[in-house]
Amino acid sequence: MKVKQISVFMENQVGRLAEMTGSLGQAGINIMALTVAESTDFGVVRMIVNDFEKARKILKEKNFTVRETEVLAIEIADQPGSLASVLKTFSENKLNVEYMYAFVGRREGAIMVFRFDDPDQALKALKGTKVKVLSNEEVLALTK
Amino acid sequence: MIWSKEESLPRKELEELQLAKLKAVCRRVYDRVPFYKKKFDELGIKPGHIKSLGEIRNLPFTVKDDLRDNYPYGMFATPMNEVVRVHASSGTTGKPTVVGYTRKDIDTWSDLIARCLASAGAHKGDIIHNAYGYGLFTGGLGFHYGAEKLGATVIPVSGGNTQRQILIMKDFGSTVLTCTPSYALYLADVAAEQGVDIKKLKLRVGIHGAEPWSERMRDEIEKRVGIDALDIYGLSEVIGPGVSCECIETKHGLHVYEDHFLVEVIDPESGATVAPGEQGELVFTTLSKEAFPLIRYRTKDLSRLDTEPCKCGRTCHRMSRITGRTDDMLIIRGVNVFPSQIEHVLLNIEGLEPHYMIIVDRKGALDELEVQVEVSDKIFSDQMKKLDQLRDKLEYDLKDFLGVNAKVTLVEPKTIQRSEGKAKRVTDKRKL
Numbered sequence: 279m280k281v282k283q284i285s286v287f288m289e290n291q292v293g294r295l296a297e298m299t300g301s302l303g304q305a306g307i308n309i310m311a312l313t314v315a316e317s318t319d320f321g322v323v324r325m326i327v328n329d330f331e332k333a334r335k336i337l338k339e340k341n342f343t344v345r346e347t348e349v350l351a352i353e354i355a356d357q358p359g360s361l362a363s364v365l366k367t368f369s370e371n372k373l374n375v376e377y378m379y380a381f382v383g384r385r386e387g388a389i390m391v392f393r394f395d396d397p398d399q400a401l402k403a404l405k406g407t408k409v410k411v412l413s414n415e416e417v418l419a420l421t422k
Numbered sequence: 423m424i425w426s427k428e429e430s431l432p433r434k435e436l437e438e439l440q441l442a443k444l445k446a447v448c449r450r451v452y453d454r455v456p457f458y459k460k461k462f463d464e465l466g467i468k469p470g471h472i473k474s475l476g477e478i479r480n481l482p483f484t485v486k487d488d489l490r491d492n493y494p495y496g497m498f499a500t501p502m503n504e505v506v507r508v509h510a511s512s513g514t515t516g517k518p519t520v521v522g523y524t525r526k527d528i529d530t531w532s533d534l535i536a537r538c539l540a541s542a543g544a545h546k547g548d549i550i551h552n553a554y555g556y557g558l559f560t561g562g563l564g565f566h567y568g569a570e571k572l573g574a575t576v577i578p579v580s581g582g583n584t585q586r587q588i589l590i591m592k593d594f595g596s597t598v599l600t601c602t603p604s605y606a607l608y609l610a611d612v613a614a615e616q617g618v619d620i621k622k623l624k625l626r627v628g629i630h631g632a633e634p635w636s637e638r639m640r641d642e643i644e645k646r647v648g649i650d651a652l653d654i655y656g657l658s659e660v661i662g663p664g665v666s667c668e669c670i671e672t673k674h675g676l677h678v679y680e681d682h683f684l685v686e687v688i689d690p691e692s693g694a695t696v697a698p699g700e701q702g703e704l705v706f707t708t709l710s711k712e713a714f715p716l717i718r719y720r721t722k723d724l725s726r727l728d729t730e731p732c733k734c735g736r737t738c739h740r741m742s743r744i745t746g747r748t749d750d751m752l753i754i755r756g757v758n759v760f761p762s763q764i765e766h767v768l769l770n771i772e773g774l775e776p777h778y779m780i781i782v783d784r785k786g787a788l789d790e791l792e793v794q795v796e797v798s799d800k801i802f803s804d805q806m807k808k809l810d811q812l813r814d815k816l817e818y819d820l821k822d823f824l825g826v827n828a829k830v831t832l833v834e835p836k837t838i839q840r841s842e843g844k845a846k847r848v849t850d851k852r853k854l
Contacts, residue, residue: 287802
């Protein structure tokens with residue numbers, strides 16, 4: 279139920295992002311979700327890819343600093359109010375969202391990536407709710 | 423004006439005085455400082471044996487590490503209840519270098535600064551704007567006591583609060599400026615920003631030290647601040663500022679106060695005395711200090727001696743401006759910073775690999791310090807706030823430990839050059 283996200287440290291310089299995504303593209307890796315958090319001198323790129331281990335290997339070979347983080351992929355209805363409703367469920371269960379971003383692909387609803395401080399605790403809390411947490415297989419199926 | 427008659431003693435008399443004092447200080451350290459007794463015994467030297475100044479070459483050197491090994495008071499030659507002041511300066515690692523003064527030492531030091539002020543043409547009735555930092559640093563209090571000895575009026579502004587300093591300079595009518603050379607230019611910048619023409623104020627002369635500076639910089643200070651700008655030299659281990667100073671008559675070479683300090687210039691590799699006039703490392707033996715006497719202290723500062731008579735009438739020899747260091751110590755805004763200190767702070771952070779580069783630059787008047795650190799997998803986080811916290815912690819720890827502000831920039835791995843042998847850790851972009 280937890281999805282592996284790969285984050286990459288990047289200096290805030292013209293061309294770095296192109297170089298990094300280029301390396302992934304050349305290796306045939308598909309980026310399914312991506313967000314860039316920026317600061318003055320550097321940025322953190324977070325991605326969900328279709329082959330985590332291969333992506334990590336390629337990026338390490340190119341001397342990038344990478345990290346693996348467990349996140350949750352959650353499907354929500356693609357209509358007004360659905361995100362607010364899911365966030366309300368989180369707060370009722372005292373779950374804090376560190377950051378979130380959206381998937382490129384979709385199923386019936388829209389798919390959002392959520393980073394919680396403790397993903398296991400979040401999973402446990404969400405079990406009794408109506409929130410649809412996708413499994414790894416369901417996520418990988420999006421890439422077909 | 424010449425403050426003390428010792429500054430213009432005939433050479434023969436000066437050298438006789440030096441020899442008598444050298445014998446006395448050797449006696450003193452042998453009897454009271456275990457470190458020196460051990461060194462002298464190892465070399466088979468007895469204080470009573472010294473018969474000429476040339477024999478100083480037989481005496482052992484003292485280096486900064488010796489002070490560190492005897493931290494804090496192991497090198498003191500008087501009981502602590504006779505030490506009325508301690509000062510400290512940066513050490514190469516965690517511990518600062520501690521120095522001490524008896525009442526008489528403070529008097530000697532004040533007298534030396536009075537000499538420096540007098541050689542700059544300062545006198546009773548002058549209003550001295552002392553912008554050297556007050557505290558453990560020897561600059562502030564050193565100049566303060568010297569100015570009072572001279573009989574002038576001293577304004578203890580210390581460093582910082584520059585806008586207020588301009589106001590004070592204007593309203594209090596400061597006539598003499600004592601501060602680092604870069605701060606003198608900074609004062610000129612800030613004054614201009616405030617619409618004050620610093621050249622029209624009553625400032626007449628400045629005495630600048632605590633960091634290296636060039637003739638080009640002197641020209642700039644004199645032009646922009648409208649004063650004569652003189653160089654002063656010193657180091658806390660030897661006494662603080664006041665070891666040597668330029669005279670306003672020539673502004674060419676700093677007169678070493680040889681009745682208090684025996685100066686040598688050595689080849690840093692071999693330790694042998696260089697030929698007269700050649701460049702080498704300055705070595706000082708203190709002839710008057712009671713609490714913290716030092717024998718042949720290697721300063722790591724490079725200079726050369728000029729024995730030509732000076733038209734000011736002083737007979738004590740002049741040393742050139744400091745032309746460089748034999749080690750990697752940096753002076754940033756008047757503060758000594760060792761790259762090893764920075765490494766010490768970085769290694770305290772778990773997971774941080776010591777791949778860093780120190781970049782020193784001076785875009786306006788003041789020095790800027792930047793430390794670039796590579797982000798390895800171990801310290802990388804997916805959360806921006808954790809990286810910001812890491813950077814903030816490093817900046818805080820560096821400021822706390824070094825005493826100067828440093829900007830920390832996180833960079834990608836392998837972007838900092840690797841080298842075979844000793845890594846190049848410092849890029850100094852300043853053109854002094």
